[in-house]
Amino acid sequence: MGVVDKVNLPQPVKFVLNWGRKYSLWVMNFGLACCAIELIAASTSRHDFIRLGVIPVAHGPRQADLLVVAGTLTDKMAPALKRVWEQMPEPKYCISFGSCSNCGGPFWDSYSVTKGVDQIVPVDVYVPGCPPRPEALLEGIIRLQTMIADESLKERFERQHREAIIVGGPVGPVDLSNR
Amino acid sequence: MAGREGAGVAVTDPTMLPGAPGEGIAIDVAEPGRFATEEMILNIGPQHPSTHGVLRMVLTLDGELIRDAEPVIGYMHRGFEKMAEVRDYRQIIALVNRHDWLSAFGNELGLVLGVEALMEVEVPERAQWIRTMLAEWNRVLNHLMFMGSYGLELGAMTPIFLAFREREEIQGLLEAATGGRMHFTYNRIGGLKEDLPRGFMKESARLVKVVRHRLADYEGLLLGNEIFKKRTVGIGKLPGSVALEYGCTGPILQAAGIAEDSRKTEPYLKYSDVSFEVPVGENGDSFDRFWVLYRRIQESLKIIEQVHDKLPSGPIIPGKMPKNIKPPEGWIYSRAENSLGETGYYIVSRGGKEPWRVKMRTPSFSNVSMIPYLLRGVLVPDLISVLGSVFFVVGDVDR
Amino acid sequence: MIDHVKEATGAVEREEVTPQGQIALHVTPANWHVVAEHLRRCPRCNFGMFNWLSAVDMEDQGFEVIVHLYSASSLQAVNIKTMVPRDGGSVRTLTDLWRGASFHERECWEMFDIGFDGHPHLVKLLLAEPFVGHPLRKEFLLMTREAKEWPGAKEPE
Numbered sequence: 001m002g003v004v005d006k007v008n009l010p011q012p013v014k015f016v017l018n019w020g021r022k023y024s025l026w027v028m029n030f031g032l033a034c035c036a037i038e039l040i041a042a043s044t045s046r047h048d049f050i051r052l053g054v055i056p057v058a059h060g061p062r063q064a065d066l067l068v069v070a071g072t073l074t075d076k077m078a079p080a081l082k083r084v085w086e087q088m089p090e091p092k093y094c095i096s097f098g099s100c101s102n103c104g105g106p107f108w109d110s111y112s113v114t115k116g117v118d119q120i121v122p123v124d125v126y127v128p129g130c131p132p133r134p135e136a137l138l139e140g141i142i143r144l145q146t147m148i149a150d151e152s153l154k155e156r157f158e159r160q161h162r163e164a165i166i167v168g169g170p171v172g173p174v175d176l177s178n179r
Numbered sequence: 180m181a182g183r184e185g186a187g188v189a190v191t192d193p194t195m196l197p198g199a200p201g202e203g204i205a206i207d208v209a210e211p212g213r214f215a216t217e218e219m220i221l222n223i224g225p226q227h228p229s230t231h232g233v234l235r236m237v238l239t240l241d242g243e244l245i246r247d248a249e250p251v252i253g254y255m256h257r258g259f260e261k262m263a264e265v266r267d268y269r270q271i272i273a274l275v276n277r278h279d280w281l282s283a284f285g286n287e288l289g290l291v292l293g294v295e296a297l298m299e300v301e302v303p304e305r306a307q308w309i310r311t312m313l314a315e316w317n318r319v320l321n322h323l324m325f326m327g328s329y330g331l332e333l334g335a336m337t338p339i340f341l342a343f344r345e346r347e348e349i350q351g352l353l354e355a356a357t358g359g360r361m362h363f364t365y366n367r368i369g370g371l372k373e374d375l376p377r378g379f380m381k382e383s384a385r386l387v388k389v390v391r392h393r394l395a396d397y398e399g400l401l402l403g404n405e406i407f408k409k410r411t412v413g414i415g416k417l418p419g420s421v422a423l424e425y426g427c428t429g430p431i432l433q434a435a436g437i438a439e440d441s442r443k444t445e446p447y448l449k450y451s452d453v454s455f456e457v458p459v460g461e462n463g464d465s466f467d468r469f470w471v472l473y474r475r476i477q478e479s480l481k482i483i484e485q486v487h488d489k490l491p492s493g494p495i496i497p498g499k500m501p502k503n504i505k506p507p508e509g510w511i512y513s514r515a516e517n518s519l520g521e522t523g524y525y526i527v528s529r530g531g532k533e534p535w536r537v538k539m540r541t542p543s544f545s546n547v548s549m550i551p552y553l554l555r556g557v558l559v560p561d562l563i564s565v566l567g568s569v570f571f572v573v574g575d576v577d578r
Numbered sequence: 579m580i581d582h583v584k585e586a587t588g589a590v591e592r593e594e595v596t597p598q599g600q601i602a603l604h605v606t607p608a609n610w611h612v613v614a615e616h617l618r619r620c621p622r623c624n625f626g627m628f629n630w631l632s633a634v635d636m637e638d639q640g641f642e643v644i645v646h647l648y649s650a651s652s653l654q655a656v657n658i659k660t661m662v663p664r665d666g667g668s669v670r671t672l673t674d675l676w677r678g679a680s681f682h683e684r685e686c687w688e689m690f691d692i693g694f695d696g697h698p699h700l701v702k703l704l705l706a707e708p709f710v711g712h713p714l715r716k717e718f719l720l721m722t723r724e725a726k727e728w729p730g731a732k733e734p735e
Binding site for chain 2: 038
């Protein structure tokens with residue numbers, strides 16, 4: 001992408017570029033299953049993520065910069081997801097919406113489900129729930145935008161370890177003794 | 180234009196063509212069949228904004244005419260039937276409301292009705308009436324979604340916003356009772372999870388009036404719309420006998436002219452105590468399928484009002500239900516008229532707390548198998564209007 | 579109705595009526611198509627609706643293949659059942675009687691490995707291309723459950 005991802009930009013330039021990027025995230029709807037309905041509900045009048053700048057009319061992956069994977073990813077569908085992700089130009093972000101795309105969800109023991117979209121694409125925000133409320137998606141988008149506001153693209157591309165945002169906070173040690 | 184209808188005639192009317200006056204371009208209009216065209220295979224891939232989810236169509240095209248269409252399904256196959264064999268009956272209720280995700284209550288209903296019949300459990304009256312009411316609310320939810328999304332596929336942006344406006348209110352109502360916006364898990368073997376909250380009946384009565392009043396918007400925007408009619412009337416005709424052969428049920432079968440509705444032919448719950456009509460279409464084309472949806476919403480609202488009047492008080496689950504559900508050995512096929520068609524469960528039990536086999540008969544699987552028949556001879560622009568009118572949910576197709 | 583079918587085809591081995599009133603006609607695999615054809619073509623039976631076809635793994639006895647038919651005119655439903663051996667079992671296809679049988683038979687084949695002779699297009703329907711195995715057979719175990727036991731497996735009192 002030229003010089004933007006190779007040097008540490010001065011703060012005012014970084015501020016303006018990040019501001020432009022975070023408020024115009026065009027989303028590629030990768031709605032697969034039930035979570036897709038909550039994704040559409042999040043874009044309609046009551047919850048409305050369009051007011052945050054996230055417009056769901058990317059005509060194809062090449063015009064999008066945010067991918068929202070909503071729903072169960074099966075092994076048959078995984079190559080298509082990989083191809084769509086690779087078609088998106090940098091800088092791009094990914095939100096994993098719903099329990100199935102986070103970790104396989106209620107189908108954890110199925111023979112044909114990919115247990116977690118992060119095996120295929122690098123995820124920036126995890127939104128847990130089955131299905132998550134549209135408000136949870138709005139929170140995920142806002143936290144993503146806060147992250148974009150502070151980031152430097154050089155660091156993003158050079159970083160080895162990805163620190164994902166989990167809406168609702170990370171899950172601590174879980175007591176599985178069934179009370 | 181002069182000479183257009185003949186074959187191989189030069190058009191030389193100078194007032195209509197570029198060039199100096201008196202000169203014209205000689206156009207040779209070929210007779211049909213004179214040029215050989217090759218067939219092209221077009222793949223409408225699994226990720227496409229106009230298919231309802233991940234359905235892939237492989238079309239063999241001759242120009243713009245579809246010679247053959249093959250739906251490639253399985254992109255949402257999660258293995259429900261295998262997973263049901265290792266879960267006990269209480270867990271399966273939570274599992275099955277995820278295959279037709281737009282009408283989750285109806286999915287659970289088919290399953291619990293089957294297990295209750297196997298175990299010969301007497302479900303209390305109040306639970307049956309509440310189940311009837313919630314099943315009909317769920318049907319309204321499902322049909323509103325399809326009315327909105329069909330409009331969106333044909334290019335109308337407004338109906339989907341209106342549909343979701345109604346859906347949000349109804350989902351709020353169902354969330355007050357069941358705790359979930361989409362996957363309710365409200366049924367239990369023998370009855371329901373808990374009783375309705377206070378204020379539910381009042382809110383439900385108010386919503387019936389609101390939805391009925393707003394349904395007139397859809398009539399004006401879509402049913403009476405000339406563009407909509409031009410795009411859907413006469414497109415995708417499906418005769419009744421062919422629909423039966425393929426196993427189609429639900430609104431598609433009713434639009435094809437056959438009044439087959441499990442609520443009338445084999446009444447379950449309290450459908451024999453309420454009066455409603457089954458709308459039957461005349462032509463079996465896309466417009467009729469859409470019209471049947473619209474009428475079904477009206478009939479469902481009628482049923483909900485009747486349930487409001489007749490709801491008795493009482494318990495909602497029999498007192499002595501065991502915690503471990505172990506139906507006796509045997510098999511049963513239980514079906515419910517879900518919003519998209521007949522959702523049935525063939526349950527084989529060997530006396531354990533997990534079933535031996537659960538076969539899920541889903542309506543969309545049979546409806547999608549009919550797509551090649553419908554699409555032969557259809558032009559590509561009509562593909563969207565035909566595909567959108569065959570109402571299916573991909574989770575239902577693939578399970 | 580059952581007696582009429584038994585008389586007309588002579589191919590029904592045994593009939594079964596459950597306490598809930600559901601009917602199943604047990605036939606041998608060779609007579610599978612014969613009985614189905616009668617139910618389809620006979621104007622008195624007129625089972626024009628093909629509802630579903632599937633199989634149940636009966637372990638040592640083999641696979642029980644079931645087809646459920648419905649008649650929209652007489653509002654009756656009937657199941658036809660047959661038992662095929664575990665390895666190499668097959669029945670004749672029903673796609674010439676009902677076109678809708680095609681998808682169901684493909685799915686039954688890929689899940690259980692039961693052959694359907696005469697099926698025009700017996701390829702994988704739901705599973706991914708590289709998938710190996712036939713999932714709904716009892717010997718196909720869900721590996722995630724084998725690798726890690728489900729933590730909530732405690733029984734309520």
